[in-house]
Structures are given as structure tokens and as C-alpha cells.
Amino acid sequence: MIKFIGILWAGLSQAAIATPAVDEAVHLLQYGNLTEAEKLLSTEAEKKSSEAAFYLSQIKLFSAKPENVKEGWKLLQQAVSAGLPVALDAMAGYYLHGEFVAKDHHKALIYYQLAANRGYGPSQFNYGIMLKNGEKTPQDLEDAFVYLALAALNLDDLGDVTEDAALYRDEVAQKLTPEIYQNALIKVNKLVRK
DSSP states (O other): HHHHHHHHHHHHHHSSOOSHHHHHHHHHHTTTHHHHHHHHHHHHHHOOOOOHHHHHHHHHHSSSOHHHHHHHHHHHHHHHHOOOHHHHHHHHHHHHTTTTSOOOHHHHHHHHEEEEEEETTHHHHHHHHHHHHTTOOOOEEEEEEHHHHHTTTTTTHHHHHHHHHHHHHHHHTTSSOOHHHHHHHHHHHHOOOO
């Protein structure tokens, strides 16, 4: 349940919630009323709301009932297919840690990159760190700088973690040649303007 609450809060920091019903369901979740929240989210998910599908997937995946996992996974895939950044980030985390699926660092990197490219701060941070450290991927300091710089600018999603992103960004910057540093800054500027 603690993992679910963490994912819930990460999702809340994202963009505005799509419908008043999903907003109400999220408030119900915050106050521990899972039954009513699940009803509202089920109705909205049937209307193809990717946000509702995501939140409902998390309720199902982290319930105590093993039979809910399959349904939760299907709902998560619906939100991922819609390109919802928080869903992409959650999928990346599940592959990275082997929760609900076999560990697959390559898939985790792909999902982090997809969410990061949609402007989702936690994914920008995680993807940048993985590139910086060469975790299950060749080290790419230029792109690590780019994604950590984007994360450092992303107060909406990351809050205080932007300070950590800035420290890592600066650490990476010291290892870049002046030419690569200039190229990285150009990439950051292009992505910020999107």
C-alpha cells in the first residue's frame, strides 16, 4: 500500500486531472475511501479516460487480491497506450524492479525515455541518472546532462528533487568537452521550447 501511495502522489503532481469525476476519485483516495474511488474510476475508465485507467490500475495492482493483478495490468497498459506520462513512468519502474513482470532494464529505459520526452520530471531524473551511471546501457554523458537539466527545471513534478537533479547535471557537465556541452545545451533549449 505504501508503494501505491507513492505512485498516487507522483501522479497527482503531474498535469491537471482530466475530468471532475477523476479529480473526485483522487480526493477520495487521499482520504482512504478506496471503494467509492474505485467505483468512480471504473465508470471513467469505461469512458476511455487514461487517467482513470491509470489510477484504477494502481488500486487493482496493489490490492490484496491476486485476481485483480491481471485486470490492473490491462488498465495500466491502456493508460500507457494513451501515452500518459505517469503510467509510462510506473511501467518503467515495474520493469526496473521486476514488479508484476520480469526485470528488464532495457524496457525500463525505453519507458523512462518515453515519459521523460513527454516532460515528466521523475522520468527525466531517473533516465538521466541511468545514462550518467551507464546502468544496463552504455554511459551517455551528453544525454544524461540533457535529461538531468530538464529535471532540474521541472519544479511541477519534482519539487525539492530539482536540487539533486541540478547537482548531478553539474557533475556531468564537468566531464563534457566544450563542444559536447554546447550541443547538450542546444538539445535542452529545443526540448524546453516544445
